[in-house]
Amino acid sequence: MVIIGDASPSDLDGIYEIEKGSFDDPYPLGLLKAYLFISNGLFIVARSEKVLGYALGIVQSKNRGHVISIAVDPSFRGEGIGRSLLGELHRRFLKLGCSYSYLEVAVTNTEAIELYRAMQYKVVRFRVGYYGKGKHAFVMVKDLRERVGIC
Ligand SMILES: CC(C)(COP(=O)(O)OP(=O)(O)OC[C@H]1O[C@@H](n2cnc3c(N)ncnc32)[C@H](O)[C@@H]1OP(=O)(O)O)[C@@H](O)C(=O)NCCC(=O)NCCS
Secondary structure (H helix, E strand, O other), X not given: XXXXXXXXXXXXXXXXXXXXXXXXXXXXXXXXXXXXHOOOOOEEEEEOOOEEEEEEEEEEOOOEEEEEEEEEOHHHOOOOHHHHHHHHHHHHHHHOOOOEEEEEEEOOOHHHHHHHHHOOOEEEEEEOOOOOOOOXXXXXXXXXXXXXXXX
């Protein structure tokens, strides 16, 4: 059984392994530690016997939930874990008074864009070179007050 809950310091090594297996330019362990310290309940993990995925958000300007990162262990993708993590992050954003959630995603990251579309995010902006030269991003936004899609 997969359980979604708060990340704890003992999860950090597992989170970092997923991070390294998911991104060309992973967050350093020290940065993940710092995010955990300031997380305010917005650093969450999916666990069974080990950490299978994580999501991390922050609240900006009181009502903007920013999805900083989400990743699932490559061996456990396509099983609904990403959707569950994002749904829980949305619920936590709402509890903290956010009215919408937004994120940046590489225009080439089809899996993530499909996940966000499936959860009613819409592309609102195109950021040239956001991830470096020639590496562009979409900004996607979801209205959290629309209940549909928060699962
Ligand atoms: C993006 C990511 C978190 C998705 O996690 P996941 O657990 O595999 O996603 P889920 O199984 O919950 O899928 C939810 C929905 O996303 C979409 N989706 C997920 N993987 C997909 C794929 N390979 N192709 C097309 N759509 C996909 C589908 O709409 C899916 O819904 P469905 O199963 O009803 O069809 C995962 O692929 C990942 O960790 N990628 C590397 C890290 C990353 O790029 N993070 C995003 C940074 S912006």
